[in-house]
Amino acid sequence: MSVLLSAQDLRLAFGGVKAADGINLDVMEREFLAIIGPNGAGKTTFINMTTGHLTPQGGSIRYEGKELLGMKPRAIVRLGIARSFQLPQLFTEHTVLENAAMAVAAREGAFSPFRPLLRPAFREEAEDLLNRFGLLPAADRRADALNEGTRKLTDIAMAVAMKPKLLLMDEPTSGVAAADKMAVVETLARVLRDAGVTAVFVEHDMDVVGRIADRVAVWGQGRIAALGPPGQILNDPVVQREVIGIRAGEVPHAAA
Numbered sequence: 001m002s003v004l005l006s007a008q009d010l011r012l013a014f015g016g017v018k019a020a021d022g023i024n025l026d027v028m029e030r031e032f033l034a035i036i037g038p039n040g041a042g043k044t045t046f047i048n049m050t051t052g053h054l055t056p057q058g059g060s061i062r063y064e065g066k067e068l069l070g071m072k073p074r075a076i077v078r079l080g081i082a083r084s085f086q087l088p089q090l091f092t093e094h095t096v097l098e099n100a101a102m103a104v105a106a107r108e109g110a111f112s113p114f115r116p117l118l119r120p121a122f123r124e125e126a127e128d129l130l131n132r133f134g135l136l137p138a139a140d141r142r143a144d145a146l147n148e149g150t151r152k153l154t155d156i157a158m159a160v161a162m163k164p165k166l167l168l169m170d171e172p173t174s175g176v177a178a179a180d181k182m183a184v185v186e187t188l189a190r191v192l193r194d195a196g197v198t199a200v201f202v203e204h205d206m207d208v209v210g211r212i213a214d215r216v217a218v219w220g221q222g223r224i225a226a227l228g229p230p231g232q233i234l235n236d237p238v239v240q241r242e243v244i245g246i247r248a249g250e251v252p253h254a255a256a
C-alpha cells in the first residue's frame with residue numbers, strides 16, 4: 001500500500017493553545033484511519049488543515065506527493081479530497097434525491113438555480129448513489145424530516161458524489177440513535193470500501209472504531225500520542241484511562 005496523504009510537523013496555535021504541535025502522519029491508500037482523543041485535542045483542526053479551511057503555521061501536508069498548503073478548499077476538493085461534517089450540511093427544504101442530485105451537479109460544475117435539478121443524467125446518478133447507501137426509500141423525503149442516521153448517510157453520500165479518493169469525516173455517528181448506529185456504520189464502510197475510498201474519521205464511539213478502523217491515531221494536545229491497529233490501541237491501559245474513560249477492572253469496549 002502506498003502513502004496517499006502525508007502530514008509532516010504540522011503546527012498551528014490559537015493564541016497560547018497549540019491545536020497542532022508537530023503532527024506527523026502518513027495515511028495509506030484505501031485504509032480507514034480513526035482519530036480519537038479528548039475534546040480540544042486538535043482532531044477537527046487536523047481535518048480543517050487538510051481541507052484548506054485552516055492554514056498551518058508550519059509543516060507540510062502532501063497528497064499524492066502534491067503540497068496542499070496554500071491551496072484553497074475548492075482546489076483541494078478537485079484533487080479528490082472530500083469531507084463530511086459533524087452537523088450534516090444538507091439543503092433542508094429539498095428532498096434526499098434533490099440533495100444528491102445537487103452534489104452530482106456541483107461536481108460537474110453544472111449547478112444552476114435556473115435549470116431543473118433533476119435532469120435525467122443527474123437524477124440517474126443520484127438514484128444510483130442513494131441505492132448504494134440504502135437511501136432510496138427516503139429519496140422523496142425532505143432533508144429536514146429525516147432521522148439523524150439518514151441525515152448523516154445523505155451527507156456522506158453527497159461527499160461520495162464528488163468521487164473522492166480521500167474522505168474526511170468529522171464524527172460520522174454523532175447524534176445517531178444507538179439502535180441505528182451500527183447499521184449506519186456498516187453501510188458507509190461498505191460503500192466506501194466498494195468505491196476504494198480512503199477514509200479518515202474522527203470518532204468518539206469506540207465500538208464504531210473497533211468495528212471499521214484499520215488503524216487508530218490517538219490525539220493528545222495537538223500531538224499524536226499513539227498510533228496502531230484497533231486491537232492494540234483500544235486495549236492500551238493508558239488510552240483506556242486517558243481517552244476512553246475506562247477504569248481498571250472494567251470491560252473494554254473493543255475486541256482484541
Ligand SMILES: Nc1ncnc2c1ncn2[C@@H]1O[C@H](COP(=O)(O)OP(=O)(O)OP(=O)(O)O)[C@@H](O)[C@H]1O
Binds near residue numbers: 014017019040044219
Ligand atoms: N478557529 C479557532 N479559533 C480559536 N481557537 C480554535 C479554533 N479552532 C480550534 N480552536 C481551539 O483549538 C483546540 C483544538 O480544537 P479542535 O476543535 O481541533 O479539537 P477537537 O479535538 O476536534 O475537539 P472536539 O472533540 O471537542 O471536537 C481547542 O482548544 C479549540 O478551542
